[in-house]
Amino acid sequence: MKALCWHDVNDLRVKDVPEPQITNPRDVVLRVTKTTACGSDLHFIDGYLPTMREGDIIGHEFMGEVARVGRKVTSLERGNRVVVPSFIGCGSCGFCGDDLWSLCDNTNPNPELQEPVLGDVTAGIYGYTHAFGGYAGSHAEFVRVPHADENCFPVPDELVDEQALFASDAWATGYMGADFCDIEDGDTVAIWGCGGVGLMAQQSARLMGAERVIGIDRFPERLRLSRSEAGAETIDYTAVDSVVEELEARTGGRGPDACIDAVGMEAHGTGIVHAYDRAKQRLKLHTDRGKALRQAIVACRKGGTLSILGVYGLMDAFPMGIIMNKGLTVKTAQQHGQRYVPKLLEHAAEGQMDPSYLATHEFSLEDAPRGYELFKHKEDGCVRPVFAP
Amino acid sequence: MTYAQTVEDERTGVVSSAPDRTRWKRIVTIGTGGGLLLIGLRKRSTGGATLALLGGFLCYRGIVNRSDGQHDLERLGTSLDRAEASAGGRTVERSITVGTSAAELFERWIEPSTVTQVFGPVVEISPEESTVWTWRIDGPFGWHRTWRTEVVESEPGEFLRWETHDDALVDGWGTVRFRRAPGERGTEVTLRLNVDPPGGALGNMLVERAGFIPEILATKALRRFKSLVETGEVPTLERNPSARGRGDLL
Numbered sequence A: 001m002k003a004l005c006w007h008d009v010n011d012l013r014v015k016d017v018p019e020p021q022i023t024n025p026r027d028v029v030l031r032v033t034k035t036t037a038c039g040s041d042l043h044f045i046d047g048y049l050p051t052m053r054e055g056d057i058i059g060h061e062f063m064g065e066v067a068r069v070g071r072k073v074t075s076l077e078r079g080n081r082v083v084v085p086s087f088i089g090c091g092s093c094g095f096c097g098d099d100l101w102s103l104c105d106n107t108n109p110n111p112e113l114q115e116p117v118l119g120d121v122t123a124g125i126y127g128y129t130h131a132f133g134g135y136a137g138s139h140a141e142f143v144r145v146p147h148a149d150e151n152c153f154p155v156p157d158e159l160v161d162e163q164a165l166f167a168s169d170a171w172a173t174g175y176m177g178a179d180f181c182d183i184e185d186g187d188t189v190a191i192w193g194c195g196g197v198g199l200m201a202q203q204s205a206r207l208m209g210a211e212r213v214i215g216i217d218r219f220p221e222r223l224r225l226s227r228s229e230a231g232a233e234t235i236d237y238t239a240v241d242s243v244v245e246e247l248e249a250r251t252g253g254r255g256p257d258a259c260i261d262a263v264g265m266e267a268h269g270t271g272i273v274h275a276y277d278r279a280k281q282r283l284k285l286h287t288d289r290g291k292a293l294r295q296a297i298v299a300c301r302k303g304g305t306l307s308i309l310g311v312y313g314l315m316d317a318f319p320m321g322i323i324m325n326k327g328l329t330v331k332t333a334q335q336h337g338q339r340y341v342p343k344l345l346e347h348a349a350e351g352q353m354d355p356s357y358l359a360t361h362e363f364s365l366e367d368a369p370r371g372y373e374l375f376k377h378k379e380d381g382c383v384r385p386v387f388a389p
Numbered sequence B: 001m002t003y004a005q006t007v008e009d010e011r012t013g014v015v016s017s018a019p020d021r022t023r024w025k026r027i028v029t030i031g032t033g034g035g036l037l038l039i040g041l042r043k044r045s046t047g048g049a050t051l052a053l054l055g056g057f058l059c060y061r062g063i064v065n066r067s068d069g070q071h072d073l074e075r076l077g078t079s080l081d082r083a084e085a086s087a088g089g090r091t092v093e094r095s096i097t098v099g100t101s102a103a104e105l106f107e108r109w110i111e112p113s114t115v116t117q118v119f120g121p122v123v124e125i126s127p128e129e130s131t132v133w134t135w136r137i138d139g140p141f142g143w144h145r146t147w148r149t150e151v152v153e154s155e156p157g158e159f160l161r162w163e164t165h166d167d168a169l170v171d172g173w174g175t176v177r178f179r180r181a182p183g184e185r186g187t188e189v190t191l192r193l194n195v196d197p198p199g200g201a202l203g204n205m206l207v208e209r210a211g212f213i214p215e216i217l218a219t220k221a222l223r224r225f226k227s228l229v230e231t232g233e234v235p236t237l238e239r240n241p242s243a244r245g246r247g248d249l250l
């Protein structure tokens, strides 16, 4: 079958690869119908996340049709149309039991690559480094889904693909980020990043009752979506002297009640601290440029919540003193998709939230490298390129 | 080493102070390990897998030996150092918590199919003698060694101990213990593995070169055991597709 593979840093290629097979009794193999790019992919494409190997199939945000069914799968049959969260849960361990699915104990086959660095082992994920499990990704004609009963969510017939696809990652992540903020009447929530994840966080914060939602980015078309689709007001951070002062001014000097980082380790920025981050990242002395996160920490009101969705490596020069002295609550995680997907599909079916505008471009699998070019450089208004294998 | 010192040193470029020398040594260890890991991962042969495992182990050592490491890493680091210094080969210890009773876990552990699944191709058991396990390591050019251990002591629901036969070229023993975890957390399972090849440090190195790295073996064995008991299967990349072909077993 055809698949999009990581060949080297900034080098993706479409290759012929073997088809996946039922390997464990609870597996299904899906025929992938839609699969999309995520900001997290950019981190290993750009070479900041280690343990990719030449030839790895990438992709972790997808939906498909059940093609083959393992003998111990009970709730699915051939032809079912399903959406699948990026992190693989087992449904049986204590973490899955606590609805903390991305922390599942039983789905990462390569614990020895992760434990020395993290001090523990996370769930496995599709197409996203060997430290995170090494599973073949979804940018392919077929993908193997382990523990299928726990990981495949049937999509209601009345929804089009693009209403369900992003529940796999961008939507579940953004929704979780807003959920972390425990939004109360009158709250203002500021969100750094108006990519797929940031936009979903903004729209979810609105749905959860935030009085004001403020989206921060620099790309005009993304800021436009933030206003028109997510119901937010916006700040173009390149058009103001200080994002922190701008937020203060807009909130009567209080600062936002909750701040969400939907940018991550490759934040764009200027100035001396950014130059320091960038130099150290180049020399591989640390992995992160943390401009957006540092701003969020400074901007957040005393006693407020900091919700971190952006992916980070091992960042130093981290302003812990500000978090500590302002008494901020920090909540963060890789997305616990299985906790949210049923709720999200319900929101879509009842017309309360529709994420389909994220799908700005569609490509065949053969043209996927071109899709990633547009997505990486944010060209032609690309928010999420969707591939149809 | 404090955080402030680290930043200062990196800014001034001074790397010769004592703590820094150990830091650089560590970085070199991690670097070499990472290099081997990647070279190893690129090859699909047994030699490649061995290199990868050795690389992973070096990374691991580099990281756990950091002097400013977190509590857990320090604990692992010192227990490894202690293990290495002791006579009678090298012993490693790892623990995991599994959400079931000790009695059930003991029963599961002594099933031959469990042992072969959790240790992978390293252990073989013949159906006639389920308490005798054959350990096998494979080196480059068809070189291999086998040795046999036998379960010598066991207390249902509590522990199990196995030892090599007296005439074995490679000596070694292992124990697994089960202890109730607090609250509803199930059972703490502790695995100790000892391997004592002839030739002391050199022997240890050869065994490691052949992919028998007790630290990694113990970690993987416990994780697989937990997954097998809790979910009925072990997570695997046995037939995982990629442009390299099929299969990604490490």
Ligand SMILES: NC(=O)c1ccc[n+]([C@@H]2O[C@H](COP(=O)([O-])OP(=O)(O)OC[C@H]3O[C@@H](n4cnc5c(N)ncnc54)[C@H](O)[C@@H]3O)[C@@H](O)[C@H]2O)c1
Residues within 6 Å of the ligand: A038, A039, A040, A041, A042, A043, A169, A170, A173, A192, A193, A194, A195, A196, A197, A198, A216, A217, A218, A219, A222, A237, A262, A263, A264, A265, A266, A267, A268, A269, A291, A292, A308, A309, A310, A311, A333, A334, A335, A336, A383
């Ligand atoms: N926690 C999770 O489970 C999870 C899931 C998916 C994605 N992520 C992470 O979320 C982040 C965003 O993902 P995405 O798919 O939306 O990516 P994306 O690349 O589409 O969007 C990132 C946006 O951040 C903006 N940005 C860059 N620097 C900024 C700054 N200094 N201030 C404000 N905005 C800035 C960019 O202009 C861009 O629009 C990534 O780090 C990704 O790895 C996390």
Ligand SMILES: [Zn+2]
Residues within 6 Å of the ligand: A038, A039, A040, A041, A060, A061, A086, A169, A170
């Ligand atoms: Zn993602």
Ligand SMILES: [Zn+2]
Residues within 6 Å of the ligand: A089, A090, A091, A092, A093, A094, A095, A096, A097, A103, A104, A105, A106
């Ligand atoms: Zn689990």
